[in-house]
Amino acid sequence: MIKRDLVIIGGGSAGMAAAIEAKKNGIDDILILEKDSVLGGILNQCIHNGFGLTEFKEELTGPEYLSRFANQVDELGIEYKLDSLVLDVSENRLVTYSNAHDGVVTIEAKAIIFATGCYERGPGAIQLAGDRCSGIITAGTAQKYLNIHGFLVGKRIVILGSGDIGLIMARRMTLEGAKVLCVSEIMPYSNGLNRNIAQCLNDYNIPLYLSHSVLRVEGKKGRVEKVVLAAVDDKMKFIPGTEMEFECDTLLLSVGLVPYVSLLDKLHADMSSTRGAKVNDQLMTSIPGIFSCGNCLHVHDVVDFVTDEGRDAGRGAANYIKGLSNKQKHLEVKPGNGVSYVIPQFIETDLNNDITFKFRVRKPIQNVFVNFSSGEELVHKVYKQVLIPSEMVMIKISKEKLTNVKDEIVVSIKERE
Amino acid sequence: MKEFTCIVCPRGCRLKIDDELNVTGNSCPRGAEYAKNEVTNPKRMITSLMRVKNRENCVVSVKTSNAIPKGMIFQVMEEINKTGVNAPTNIGDVAISNVLNTGVDIIITKNIK
Ligand SMILES: Cc1cc2nc3c(=O)[nH]c(=O)nc-3n(C[C@H](O)[C@H](O)[C@H](O)COP(=O)(O)OP(=O)(O)OC[C@H]3O[C@@H](n4cnc5c(N)ncnc54)[C@H](O)[C@@H]3O)c2cc1C
Ligand code: SF4
Numbered sequence: 001m002i003k004r005d006l007v008i009i010g011g012g013s014a015g016m017a018a019a020i021e022a023k024k025n026g027i028d029d030i031l032i033l034e035k036d037s038v039l040g041g042i043l044n045q046c047i048h049n050g051f052g053l054t055e056f057k058e059e060l061t062g063p064e065y066l067s068r069f070a071n072q073v074d075e076l077g078i079e080y081k082l083d084s085l086v087l088d089v090s091e092n093r094l095v096t097y098s099n100a101h102d103g104v105v106t107i108e109a110k111a112i113i114f115a116t117g118c119y120e121r122g123p124g125a126i127q128l129a130g131d132r133c134s135g136i137i138t139a140g141t142a143q144k145y146l147n148i149h150g151f152l153v154g155k156r157i158v159i160l161g162s163g164d165i166g167l168i169m170a171r172r173m174t175l176e177g178a179k180v181l182c183v184s185e186i187m188p189y190s191n192g193l194n195r196n197i198a199q200c201l202n203d204y205n206i207p208l209y210l211s212h213s214v215l216r217v218e219g220k221k222g223r224v225e226k227v228v229l230a231a232v233d234d235k236m237k238f239i240p241g242t243e244m245e246f247e248c249d250t251l252l253l254s255v256g257l258v259p260y261v262s263l264l265d266k267l268h269a270d271m272s273s274t275r276g277a278k279v280n281d282q283l284m285t286s287i288p289g290i291f292s293c294g295n296c297l298h299v300h301d302v303v304d305f306v307t308d309e310g311r312d313a314g315r316g317a318a319n320y321i322k323g324l325s326n327k328q329k330h331l332e333v334k335p336g337n338g339v340s341y342v343i344p345q346f347i348e349t350d351l352n353n354d355i356t357f358k359f360r361v362r363k364p365i366q367n368v369f370v371n372f373s374s375g376e377e378l379v380h381k382v383y384k385q386v387l388i389p390s391e392m393v394m395i396k397i398s399k400e401k402l403t404n405v406k407d408e409i410v411v412s413i414k415e416r417e
Numbered sequence: 418m419k420e421f422t423c424i425v426c427p428r429g430c431r432l433k434i435d436d437e438l439n440v441t442g443n444s445c446p447r448g449a450e451y452a453k454n455e456v457t458n459p460k461r462m463i464t465s466l467m468r469v470k471n472r473e474n475c476v477v478s479v480k481t482s483n484a485i486p487k488g489m490i491f492q493v494m495e496e497i498n499k500t501g502v503n504a505p506t507n508i509g510d511v512a513i514s515n516v517l518n519t520g521v522d523i524i525i526t527k528n529i530k
Contacts, residue, residue, distance in 0.1 A: 047464050047465070047466065047478035047480075047526065047527075048464045049462055049464055049480060050427065053426060053427070059462075061464055061478060061480055061526040063478055063508070063526050063527040063528075064508055064526050064527075067508055067527075067528060146466075147466065147476075147478065148476075149474065149476070150466060150468075150474065150475075150476040175463070175465060175490070175491075175494050176465075176494075193427050193429055194422045194429030194431075195422060195423070195424045195426070195427055195428075195429040197422065198421065198422040198424050198429070199424045199461065202421075202422075203461065203487070302427065
């Protein structure tokens with residue numbers, strides 16, 4: 001059996017950062033397995049700019065951002081296999097992959113990092129009503145067809161969901177000559193950045209209908225012919241008489257991303273409400289030696305934070321391989337009032353100097369305190385002017401403040417009086 | 418008085434500007450500069466694709482080296498669509514220099530071997 005110190009599954013931003021950091025922390029025997037024919041993951045298709053503001057203090061396009069890390073992977077001599085799909089991972093850290101050259105191979109690893117990214121929710125997940133015709137496609141798939149292969153998937157487009165990928169694609173397809181008729185969002189607010197609403201919709205006079213969703217899709221002849229939108233009330237029920245009809249050939253869906261964890265699920269790792277695995281302060285899952293980072297841990301909106309998280313996992317795995325990360329305690333971290341999830345879910349070691357807690361709020365809220373409490377004690381408190389669900393919040397707490405905490409930590413939102 | 422969203426960084430501040438070009442609502446100086454440009458000469462970056470002539474079914478991503486006047490977006494797109502490049506391409510290569518006399522270049526953003 002082939003033995004390796006560290007196997008990383010997925011060569012996107014998270015996987016590359018993890019590999020580079022593990023190498024810098026003294027782990028030489030690393031292998032990245034990537035199913036695609038290039039490194040970089042989803043960034044290969046994100047040709048717009050806006051990446052790297054935190055990491056490089058400049059605005060790069062996706063391919064430019066990823067190439068800086070791919071170059072480092074090469075310079076550090078980190079081994080990777082492309083066109084190599086990981087088929088199975090076992091609890092005792094056997095990784096099975098296949099590719100056209102090696103066939104089906106099983107490797108025994110000292111540590112494994114999952115960096116498999118996320119997938120887009122499709123028509124089934126939102127119970128889209130109407131005909132099941134062609135021309136209903138997720139925004140990310142349309143982005144891949146256009147930006148990697150050069151094909152425009154339609155000429156008259158309706159977009160459902162106002163996440164950033166949908167907004168970016170509204171502009172992108174307009175520039176390539178398509179007519180984007182509107183963007184429909186079921187919530188009373190958009191999940192996309194204000195900046196993208198301004199530069200992708202307003203610039204091209206594309207209307208955004210908030211509190212509106214697709215009532216039905218019509219396409220008896222096999223291709224989308226019409227999309228009917230209607231307003232929804234605060235219980236998400238359609239309001240009769242508010243129908244709007246759009247003749248179009250394509251419905252793009254931008255209705256959410258879900259961590260891609262089928263291999264981890266099979267191992268019965270403890271899972272969180274993010275649909276990713278629960279992890280400790282080293283980003284280790286409930287299965288010893290198996291780590292998770294990037295979009296397969298929780299969906300990120302900014303790649304710079306994915307890179308950072310990848311590094312944390314790389315360092316965590318290096319600590320584990322070197323035998324440094326024995327469990328010293330078991331402190332649970334839980335979401336409280338107004339918070340949908342917190343990462344990490346556990347603190348088990350004293351290895352970090354400080355711990356960055358990452359979380360999202362349930363709804364847009366202003367003028368609040370974020371409280372970290374443990375029993376009666378308030379461990380840490382931060383004031384925030386505005387918090388919105390589409391922006392992940394990161395708060396760093398120093399080791400000194402955390403060492404004396406003995407009970408579970410609850411992160412909650414409290415309105416300022 | 419005009420009101421719009423700053424697009425310079427992901428924070429997306431809500432900016433207000435009056436007739437004397439006084440800006441409020443910005444969290445940093447870049448926002449003030451953006452607001453002034455937005456009422457006098459609005460500009461945008463463009464990212465798109467260009468055909469790779471010596472490869473079958475191949476495109477390469479490109480960007481403007483700087484923001485171009487908003488009113489010229491579709492003209493610049495036409496220039497980009499008209500032009501092709503040959504592989505290999507390197508990040509930073511100039512595909513079109515001084516496009517439509519804007520003083521802005523069209524730059525390759527992807528390495529193709
Ligand atoms: C469509 C889209 C648009 C985005 N736009 C922006 C933006 O404008 N600005 C911004 O800052 N952020 C943006 N993001 C967010 C950010 O870019 C991503 O969150 C980040 O790049 C994700 O990195 P990752 O490594 O976690 O995942 P990915 O980049 O998805 O990498 C996962 C990799 O794992 C591989 N893989 C999966 N399963 C297997 C397996 N079984 N075997 C082998 N390999 C496997 C995949 O092929 C892929 O290469 C966007 C995200 C998406 C999805
Ligand atoms: S004003 Fe400054 S902080 Fe606010 S969006 Fe513009 S650039 Fe960003």
